[in-house]
Amino acid sequence: MASFKKWLCITGAGALVVFISGFLLFKSRQETAVMNEAARAAAPGRFIRLPQGLVHYRLSGPDTARLLVLIHGGGSSGMEVWKYNVPFLLSKGYRVLTYDLYGRGYSDRPETTYDLLLYRRQLSSLLDTLGIHQPFDLIAMSMGAAIGLDYAATHASQVKQIILLGPAASGDLHPSPFLKVPVISDILMSGYWYPRAIENQRKEFVNQPLFNDYAKRLKYFYNFNGYKRITLSSWMNMLNQSQLYLLKQVAPQKILLIYGKQDPFFPREKLDTYTSLYPTLAVHEIDSAGHMPHYEQPTQVNSLMWEYLQAKD
Numbered sequence: 203m204a205s206f207k208k209w210l211c212i213t214g215a216g217a218l219v220v221f222i223s224g225f226l227l228f229k230s231r232q233e234t235a236v237m238n239e240a241a242r243a244a245a246p247g248r249f250i251r252l253p254q255g256l257v258h259y260r261l262s263g264p265d266t267a268r269l270l271v272l273i274h275g276g277g278s279s280g281m282e283v284w285k286y287n288v289p290f291l292l293s294k295g296y297r298v299l300t301y302d303l304y305g306r307g308y309s310d311r312p313e314t315t316y317d318l319l320l321y322r323r324q325l326s327s328l329l330d331t332l333g334i335h336q337p338f339d340l341i342a343m344s345m346g347a348a349i350g351l352d353y354a355a356t357h358a359s360q361v362k363q364i365i366l367l368g369p370a371a372s373g374d375l376h377p378s379p380f381l382k383v384p385v386i387s388d389i390l391m392s393g394y395w396y397p398r399a400i401e402n403q404r405k406e407f408v409n410q411p412l413f414n415d416y417a418k419r420l421k422y423f424y425n426f427n428g429y430k431r432i433t434l435s436s437w438m439n440m441l442n443q444s445q446l447y448l449l450k451q452v453a454p455q456k457i458l459l460i461y462g463k464q465d466p467f468f469p470r471e472k473l474d475t476y477t478s479l480y481p482t483l484a485v486h487e488i489d490s491a492g493h494m495p496h497y498e499q500p501t502q503v504n505s506l507m508w509e510y511l512q513a514k515d
Contacts, residue, residue: 229392233427237311245308252327255310259328263297269336272300275344275370276436278423280307283343286500294508301328305432307423316432317439321349322356339511343367344493345436348445355451363514364452365507366459368468368493372475373444377437391430400424406493408464449480458484458510460503462491484510
């Protein structure tokens with residue numbers, strides 16, 4: 203009996219060593235790139251040093267034009283999601299500011315908590331450092347909607363109109379409690395989530411060839427060190443908490459909501475919650491579009507945004 207127990211312990215220890223070795227080898231092939239000067243040489247915009255790191259941004263259009271500030275969502279590619287919208291907005295004479303949120307795109311990935319406070323400070327610091335003090339309109343998508351609403355609620359006199367695209371501000375994400383346990387969290391994020399992360403976003407698109415093209419950029423940015431850590435922090439400190447209470451802090455007649463009819467994260471029934479908190483909400487549903495209606499149906503969405511802003515000028 204004693205020899206059997208000894209054999210069992212040795213076998214178990216050996217299996218554990220094999221598992222740990224295999225896991226570490228598997229993990230070592232993830233996030234192999236570093237966001238440094240060489241990587242940023244390919245960035246299309248400019249960089250500015252803010253209190254919590256370097257931020258990638260683009261500011262285009264006449265200095266005297268009406269300013270639009272665009273806030274992207276939690277996707278790794280950052281402000282690239284606006285590539286079908288910014289040229290249109292510039293053609294209409296607007297001044298447009300886009301930037302990569304901390305932890306996304308070409309911006310820095312600080313070791314910190316990724317929550318609303320971080321992103322409120324990022325936007326405030328960006329505007330102050332650029333010397334932008336004029337009131338502006340906000341266009342925000344997905345997770346960026348929560349950031350936009352938070353900023354509008356805390357800077358009411360600075361934000362004019364708000365356009366929300368496929369907002370993810372209702373705290374519907376419910377991460378597994380196991381993700382709070384350090385070692386188990388690492389195993390789940392590296393062994394389960396990361397290998398499937400990009401393909402799992404396929405359901406967010408109706409146009410699959412378009413997604414295939416978009417996924418190439420996601421894959422590129424997913425490989426930069428820190429994205430698993432940043433994603434987990436966003437889950438635990440933002441996307442699992444509802445920010446819809448902020449709607450009540452925005453003055454009436456200031457919000458347009460546009461969502462994709464096939465958006466898996468924004469079913470039509472969710473509108474009831476938004477309208478109950480913000481009765482004057484203007485709404486447009488976009489057919490043949492998922493979670494990024496401005497990316498899948500840019501012509502239609504661009505026109506809607508322009509018409510809305512023109513009417514509110």
